[in-house]
Amino acid sequence: MSLLPIIGITMGDPASIGPEIAIKALLHQDLYQICRPLIAGSADVFKNIQQKLNLNVQINAISKVADAKFEFGVIDVYDLKNVEIEKLQFGEISAMCGEASFQSVKTVIDLALNNEIDATVTGPINKKSINEAGHHFAGHTEIYAHYTDTKKYAMLLVEDKMKVIHVSTHVSLRQACDLVKKERILQVVELLHNGMISLGETNLKIGIAGLNPHAGDSGLFGTEEAEEILPAVEEAIKLGYDVEGPVPPDTMFAKAATGYYGGVVAMYHDQGHIPFKLTGFKWNAEKNQMDSVKGVNITMGLPIIRTSVDHGTAFEIAGKGIASEDAMVLAIESAVQLSKYRKSVAV
Structure with missing residues (x-):
């Protein structure tokens, strides 16, 4: 047990x-066979959930x-004691909840940087x-980058065959177009390649999407493909990566x-998230809820695993006891896999 990674x-x-x-x-007992899980947050919140859902x-x-x-x-809850449970209202935006969730993130970052987890x-x-x-901060990714000085x-999104x-x-869509640059594309190719290896993927072939409809259609619908994406593809091939592109995204994701x-x-x-979620999210129209929500988000390039x-x-469904834990189970399993890989290359 003491050799299992602490997550x-x-x-x-x-x-x-x-x-x-x-x-x-x-509540998935098999997770305790692969790791030692620890939650960072308010113990009162989890006691409230345990009582509300009558969990053993x-x-x-x-x-x-x-x-x-x-x-x-x-x-096990690393208790931050930062939620006044009588003021907690499910489904409502509040500074109290924002502070509590932020401190939970900051706590696990600190614990990981100190090698405690x-x-x-x-x-x-x-x-x-x-x-x-x-x-x-715009989101988790930016919080982690800031506090790890990355x-x-x-x-990187992962679900079954889709990575x-x-x-x-x-960023806004207008800004996103301006960020399509050769150097950045090469960065993410390297990060993706390393990520696939660390996750145990044996097929290292990488598809690189175009930005414009039909990947620009030889310049008819935009020049980013010719000016930034294709040069990045050619450079990546020279560096030894197995890449293909720019590929029209409607073809590439299929x-x-x-x-x-x-x-x-x-x-x-959205170019990446929409097709990804189509494969992992299963909506039940009759029940008007998700039957299953699968998909893991991994931040590549950090000195710690996230x-x-x-x-x-x-x-809209918070506190009702109908949320699917599928994605959380997969995220924990992925963290374990990444931890094993990191330890293997450090030996």
Whole structure:
């Protein structure tokens, strides 16, 4: 047991489904056979969820990692004591919840940097609540980059055969077009290649999307392909990467879903997220809810491991006990895999 990696899991926004999916994930006994999970957040929030859902688990509030029991049936919570439970309203934006979720993230970053835990997994946060608390970040990725002093990083989404990395993420579409540059594309190709290897992917062929319709159609619909993307592809080939592009994204993602590519490069947020979520998110029209939400978000380029669920706070169903923990389980499993790989190359 003592050899298993310690995985620090953030609470997410306490008004969201974050605490629910964290506690539900740790009801999967098999996770305790591959890691030692530890949640960072408010113990009162998890006691509230445990009582509301009538779950047969014990909440073990601790103030240091050494006090964790790491036993199935016991939820170890690194207690930050930062939520006034009587003021908590599910589904509502608030500075209190923003501060609590931010401190949960900052705590696992600090624990990982101090080598007290082996990897971090994040639950969903609400960006408006975070900003109302005075922390002006666009999202998790930017928080991690800031507090680890990381300059070259990228968001990698993973679900079954689909692995998507992004040239840009949380910027306007107009800004995203300006960020399509040769140097940045080469950065994310390297990050994707390394990420695929660390996840155990054997197919290292990378597809690189075009930016414009039909990948520019020989300059008829834009010049970014000829001026930035193609030169990046040619340079990547010289560097020894197995890449193809620029590929029209409507074709590229159809091939990626079959495993033709081991991973693909998207030029901006929605270009990568929409096809990715089509493969991992299963909507039930009759019940008007998601049956399953699968997909892992990994921040590549950091000195510590960070994986995350790739879905939002789902305020509309928070506190109702119907949220799917699938993505959280996958995020924990991915963190374990990345931890094993990192330890193997460090030997």
